[in-house]
Amino acid sequence: MSTSSMNITPLDDTTLAVALEGRLDVLGVDGVETRFTAALVPSGKNAIVDMSGVEFVASLGIRMFVSVARALARDGRKIALYGCNAQVAEIMEMAALDKLMSVTADADAARAALPA
Secondary structure, eight states: OOSEEEEEEEOSSSEEEEEEEEEESHHHHHHHHHHHHHHHGGGTSEEEEEEEEEEEEOHHHHHHHHHHHHHHHHTTOOEEEEOOOHHHHHHHHHTTGGGTSEEESSHHHHHHTSOO
16 A cells, blocks of 8 residues: 655746645655656656655665655756655755755745746
């Protein structure tokens, strides 16, 4: 059984909004990674990811974000995360994810961090 869920909504012609919920541990990543990657990488769009419903991120979750961020960057696109709780924000900081993507406080800041 998956410990996470994902919803994707197009925001405009250039941006997708993704809302993740649950735990991005082994089971959680297994439940969303294929859909997450398939929705974002070939889309030709940037993405903002609502992390407010994510309780925990393990190394597999970090790998999922790094993989997608690198794939988007090859096409000049970006991913921005927002709404991380204190524990998740600390994990993201320790993993230096801010070097590959923006990790912001809210959706407006995440959208502002994307290319125009």
